[in-house]
Amino acid sequence: MNVIDEPFVSSSLRGDGLAVQPPLLDVASLSLEFRTRSGVVHALEDVSFAVARGETVGIVGESGSGKSVMCYALMGILDAAGRITAGRATFGGFDLVGAKEDDLAQIRGREMAMIFQNPRTALNPIRRVGLQIEDVLLRHTATTRAQARARAIECLRQVRIPDPERRHAAYPFELSGGQCQRVMIALALACNPQLLIADEPTTGLDVTTQAAVMDLVQALARERQMATILITHDLGLAAEYCDRIVVMHAGHVVEVAPTAELVRAPRHPYTAKLIAATPHGAASLRALSSIRGNLPDLRRGDLPRCRFSERCDRATAACTAPLPVNEAGIGHLVRCHHPL
Amino acid sequence: MNALLEIDRLRKLFPVGPRPVGKARPQALLHAVDDVSFAIAPGESVGLVGESGCGKSTLVRLVTRLLDASSGAIRFDGRDIGAEPAARFAGSDARAAIQMVFQDPTDSLNPRYTAFDTIAEPLARLARMTDRAAVRARVEEVAAQCGLPLELLPRFPHQLSGGQKARVGIARAISIRPRLLILDEPTAALDVSVQAVILHLLADLREQLGMSYLFVSHDLNVVRLLCDRVIVMYLGKVVESGPVQAVFDRPLHPYTRALMGAIPSMEKGGTKVRLDGEPRSPIDPDPAVCRFYGRCPQSGGRCNTEMPALTEHAMGHAVACHHPSTP
Numbered sequence A: 001m002n003v004i005d006e007p008f009v010s011s012s013l014r015g016d017g018l019a020v021q022p023p024l025l026d027v028a029s030l031s032l033e034f035r036t037r038s039g040v041v042h043a044l045e046d047v048s049f050a051v052a053r054g055e056t057v058g059i060v061g062e063s064g065s066g067k068s069v070m071c072y073a074l075m076g077i078l079d080a081a082g083r084i085t086a087g088r089a090t091f092g093g094f095d096l097v098g099a100k101e102d103d104l105a106q107i108r109g110r111e112m113a114m115i116f117q118n119p120r121t122a123l124n125p126i127r128r129v130g131l132q133i134e135d136v137l138l139r140h141t142a143t144t145r146a147q148a149r150a151r152a153i154e155c156l157r158q159v160r161i162p163d164p165e166r167r168h169a170a171y172p173f174e175l176s177g178g179q180c181q182r183v184m185i186a187l188a189l190a191c192n193p194q195l196l197i198a199d200e201p202t203t204g205l206d207v208t209t210q211a212a213v214m215d216l217v218q219a220l221a222r223e224r225q226m227a228t229i230l231i232t233h234d235l236g237l238a239a240e241y242c243d244r245i246v247v248m249h250a251g252h253v254v255e256v257a258p259t260a261e262l263v264r265a266p267r268h269p270y271t272a273k274l275i276a277a278t279p280h281g282a283a284s285l286r287a288l289s290s291i292r293g294n295l296p297d298l299r300r301g302d303l304p305r306c307r308f309s310e311r312c313d314r315a316t317a318a319c320t321a322p323l324p325v326n327e328a329g330i331g332h333l334v335r336c337h338h339p340l
Numbered sequence B: 001m002n003a004l005l006e007i008d009r010l011r012k013l014f015p016v017g018p019r020p021v022g023k024a025r026p027q028a029l030l031h032a033v034d035d036v037s038f039a040i041a042p043g044e045s046v047g048l049v050g051e052s053g054c055g056k057s058t059l060v061r062l063v064t065r066l067l068d069a070s071s072g073a074i075r076f077d078g079r080d081i082g083a084e085p086a087a088r089f090a091g092s093d094a095r096a097a098i099q100m101v102f103q104d105p106t107d108s109l110n111p112r113y114t115a116f117d118t119i120a121e122p123l124a125r126l127a128r129m130t131d132r133a134a135v136r137a138r139v140e141e142v143a144a145q146c147g148l149p150l151e152l153l154p155r156f157p158h159q160l161s162g163g164q165k166a167r168v169g170i171a172r173a174i175s176i177r178p179r180l181l182i183l184d185e186p187t188a189a190l191d192v193s194v195q196a197v198i199l200h201l202l203a204d205l206r207e208q209l210g211m212s213y214l215f216v217s218h219d220l221n222v223v224r225l226l227c228d229r230v231i232v233m234y235l236g237k238v239v240e241s242g243p244v245q246a247v248f249d250r251p252l253h254p255y256t257r258a259l260m261g262a263i264p265s266m267e268k269g270g271t272k273v274r275l276d277g278e279p280r281s282p283i284d285p286d287p288a289v290c291r292f293y294g295r296c297p298q299s300g301g302r303c304n305t306e307m308p309a310l311t312e313h314a315m316g317h318a319v320a321c322h323h324p325s326t327p
Helices: A010-015 A067-075 A101-107 A129-140 A145-158 A177-189 A207-224 A235-241 A259-264 A269-277 B056-063 B093-097 B115-125 B132-145 B162-174 B192-209 B220-226 B244-249 B254-261
Strands: A025-036 A039-051 A056-060 A082-091 A112-115 A195-199 A227-232 A244-249 A252-258 A326-329 A332-334 B005-016 B028-040 B045-049 B071-076 B098-101 B180-184 B212-217 B229-234 B237-243 B311-314 B317-319
Touching: A025 A067, A039 A056, A039 A067, A039 A082, A056 A067, A056 A235, A067 A082, A067 A112, A067 A195, A067 A227, A112 A177, A129 A145, A129 A177, A145 A177, A177 A207, A195 A207, A207 A227, A207 A235, A207 B254, A227 A235, A235 A244, A235 A259, A244 A259, A244 A269, A252 A259, A252 A269, A269 B192, B005 B056, B028 B056, B028 B071, B028 B237, B045 B056, B045 B220, B056 B180, B056 B212, B093 B098, B098 B162, B115 B132, B115 B162, B132 B162, B162 B192, B192 B220, B212 B220, B220 B244, B229 B244, B229 B254, B237 B244, B237 B254
Parallel strands: A039 A252, A056 A227, A056 A244, A112 A195, A195 A227, B045 B212, B045 B229, B098 B180, B180 B212
Antiparallel strands: A025 A039, A025 A082, A244 A252, A252 A332, A326 A332, B005 B028, B005 B071, B229 B237, B237 B317, B311 B317
16 A cells, blocks of 8 residues: 655655754654445545644645545544544654544644634534633643633633623624634634644635734744644645645645745646646736646545546656655655656 | 616615614614615626625625615616516516526535526526427537536536536526626635636636626635726725726725735735724714724824715726825
8 A cells, every 4th residue: 555665754854954853743654544335535645744843834735635634634533434544643752543532632622723614613603602712721721710711811812802801702603704713713722732733714704804814823823833734725825824835636745845945846747737727826817727627536446646647737657656755855845757 | 888787876774683662763774785886888897806794795686686775776788677676676587687606506506406407497487498499409508608518417416516516507697698697706615726717617708608797706816817897895885996907006995905915925924914803883884984994004184084985096997095095
């Protein structure tokens, strides 16, 4: 199953100065599948990447590329049908894959926290938002109700919710979408986690609100030296806020690079296509190109070695060989037989 | 100018809160669309942008005559369609000429209709086509125009991908040859790769069929690529309008500048105009205060004593602000 000898990312970390200390999160050759009635879905295959302390890493790809599934797997909140078949993931030396649920529950919410896509559905609709923050505090820290309340109000203040004493008693429906997302952030950051996973935190928000929410996440992450994983399908957003970007396609990591380099000189054909399809830079509609075809059906038994090869202009017979890990620069890795 | 659609001082006020007893105090009113005027020429593509809650959707529902306006006129092809109650408009022939593509292709398709049924429905209802062979021929023609393979026509929405569903939504809207197509964030639910394909399709269809577009979006980049003119709304008011190039190159209103600054730029860092706080309440707003007052980085002077009017600054480029940035 695992065709690569060398784990994908550890080599990248040796070159770019981050290797001074071991990465906070290290995912190596992770494979994951779902057993469904219509067959086995090979959702992730041989995925490797790392996140250093205090670093912001973007994970970019189309829907169905496995971005969210990977983070659910890391958080241990995968659907029962999902199973990690190979690889490992460590968080500050702690093995996330083999961990017992009780141990994981200690880390989740305290050391690693997650912001979900739709704040309205992720928050409990019939519990006051302040109490939801207190629940997290009471679960993970030894505090009294009164202390938790004071701390919850402080959390709401930190995410710049006006009048936090009053908002503490608000229900999610009484808040705007942007404010709900701020509550989600307050909830995630209540215990000062070392790693924040933000799964499309601004989908469904206005551009102005999106900018405010992202600025806030960035500022809080810097203040606390917190590592952040930003999952998004918007390459423009990732480029603006992330130090490094991991590009995923159909359950594979196809390219990892420092942001500026990835945007300026993408090496994987898929990354290049993704950039060309993003309306941010296009001068006119003619300049906006689309990506041929769709993601392959991940239930197929005959999935090609390179899952992009069927959509790729550069594909040749050589693409059926096991995927190489090409080092295209310092900390820049590309898994392609014919990189640009 | 012979406009296809002309909106004149359109208003929509929704009563909110408890109905007052007696005449103690007037009913509280939410000003969703407040004194909005604009026109769309035949074949023109106009973008409508603004944050959620700014009245875009209400305006669209007024134009499509799903809602009755509180005051003002809607003229379509010279005829005042605003006067007709929404319930009666459903049977009017102007209904067929104004069609809409909805935001989420999954939610806006009937899950129990096949793609064929969905596209055929307006032909039967609005074009009153009864000949089954003719309906089939037209559905297949439209599907081909929208790049929908014919073998997908017997499928139900859950058997189609997001891009294919978007194509069905577009095919349904254009099957009865509308003259004005209203697109409510047609690409918001799609991946970038699919979004590019759908944008190309929309541009091609407009060229082939000569339709006018009213394109509602909060993605300014998409508007820039697809539209000739753009209208920026804030809390029920038009704050800036003009040719896309002019508005994007020289935004005059501070709100438009903030909106532009909020677009992720593929570049890290940089100084940007950021908006603080939330918009003012749209319920019974003070008619003498600029709606953007308090959130605006440039407020001062007359901003809280006089509502700025929409005035033209350059060729077709109008702004409602006391302190527009100098072009």
